[in-house]
Amino acid sequence: MLNRRKFIERSAAAGMLSLLPSVLKSNTLSGKVPVKKQLPVIISTWKHGIPANAEAMKTLQSGGKVLDAVEKGVMVVEADPENHSVGIGGLPDRDGHVTLDASIMAPDGNAGSVCFLENIVHPVSVARLVMEKTPHVILAGEGALQFAVESGFKEQNLLTPGAEKAWKEWLEKSHYDPVTNWENEPNKYHDTIGLLAVNENGELAGACTTSGLAFKLHGRVGDSPIIGAGLFVDNEVGGATATGMGELVMKTLGSFLVVELMRNGRTPQQACEEAVMRIVKKDPENKRRQVGYIAVSKNGETGAFSLQPGFNYALHQGGENILIDSKSHY
Ligand code: GLY
Numbered sequence: 412m413l414n415r416r417k418f419i420e421r422s423a424a425a426g427m428l429s430l431l432p433s434v435l436k437s438n439t440l441s442g443k444v445p446v447k448k449q450l451p452v453i454i455s456t457w458k459h460g461i462p463a464n465a466e467a468m469k470t471l472q473s474g475g476k477v478l479d480a481v482e483k484g485v486m487v488v489e490a491d492p493e494n495h496s497v498g499i500g501g502l503p504d505r506d507g508h509v510t511l512d513a514s515i516m517a518p519d520g521n522a523g524s525v526c527f528l529e530n531i532v533h534p535v536s537v538a539r540l541v542m543e544k545t546p547h548v549i550l551a552g553e554g555a556l557q558f559a560v561e562s563g564f565k566e567q568n569l570l571t572p573g574a575e576k577a578w579k580e581w582l583e584k585s586h587y588d589p590v591t592n593w594e595n596e597p598n599k600y601h602d603t604i605g606l607l608a609v610n611e612n613g614e615l616a617g618a619c620t621t622s623g624l625a626f627k628l629h630g631r632v633g634d635s636p637i638i639g640a641g642l643f644v645d646n647e648v649g650g651a652t653a654t655g656m657g658e659l660v661m662k663t664l665g666s667f668l669v670v671e672l673m674r675n676g677r678t679p680q681q682a683c684e685e686a687v688m689r690i691v692k693k694d695p696e697n698k699r700r701q702v703g704y705i706a707v708s709k710n711g712e713t714g715a716f717s718l719q720p721g722f723n724y725a726l727h728q729g730g731e732n733i734l735i736d737s738k739s740h741y
Pocket of ligand 1: 602603622653654657
């Protein structure tokens with residue numbers, strides 16, 4: 412949970428910031444982000460990242476591999492029926508189907524994902540099996556479900572009474588316009604959990620899982636299962652993952668862009684900012700949509716940046732697991 416002392420310290424720091432000249436308060440000023448490089452480190456999107464980080468860190472501390480840590484971390488959120496953006500309890504598409512997207516990447520550069528998958532609580536674990544047991548990277552829809560069932564996963568109805576009620580309320584107007592920062596409304600989260608981990612040996616892995624945009628068109632797939640868009644990990648450099656409106660992330664291949672910028676010398680913070688600015692420059696939708704990136708370098712330095720205010724992320728490092736408000740462009 413949110414560390415109260417840290418929260419108070421941050422609030423005090425924010426208060427002092429308001430006294431600074433406006434040039435120093437620029438949202439795109441990256442020099443003010445504290446640089447910590449302690450390993451191991453776990454970083455993940457939104458406040459549902461706090462319990463996910465805790466589980467991932469527990470896995471590392473009990474001798475688990477970094478790949479096990481990222482999978483087990485996001486599984487906590489997939490299994491939570493009160494979370495309406497990931498796994499069971501996810502809000503359905505406009506036809507009432509809960510369809511899930513997930514991806515995972517290992518330190519050796521291997522990757523697996525599933526998209527448009529129904530009736531399976533843990534799509535991230537199916538993605539891991541796609542990576543480990545098949546010559547493919549992505550399985551979709553019916554084929555992904557068939558593979559999951561043949562691999563021993565049990566089918567389950569993912570549409571909870573709460574999600575069904577929200578869908579029926581939406582059907583009354585059937586007006587589709589994704590809302591920015593639903594994520595921070597209790598029980599109304601859209602969006603992805605993306606989680607990155609670096610263990611104490613500097614090995615990196617990442618995972619990303621979501622039910623995608625609520626009330627989307629049936630068949631829509633977001634950025635989360637697209638390797639390089641919603642997630643990218645390169646064990647030589649670092650990792651990045653995205654949240655928010657997947658269409659904007661896919662059109663700029665955002666997570667790959669962040670990692671490549673880090674490869675070329677940017678800090679994780681600078682790389683996240685530059686990837687967001689690419690969207691600002693290229694996509695007229697950027698003014699009314701949210702996209703957030705988090706990133707970590709191989710040595711444990713982290714960064715985050717979003718289009719709109721309101722994005723937050725969970726950082727577990729140096730014995731603390733805290734929620735941090737991201738800087739934003741707007
Ligand atoms: N970022 C998740 C999605 O757009 O589906």
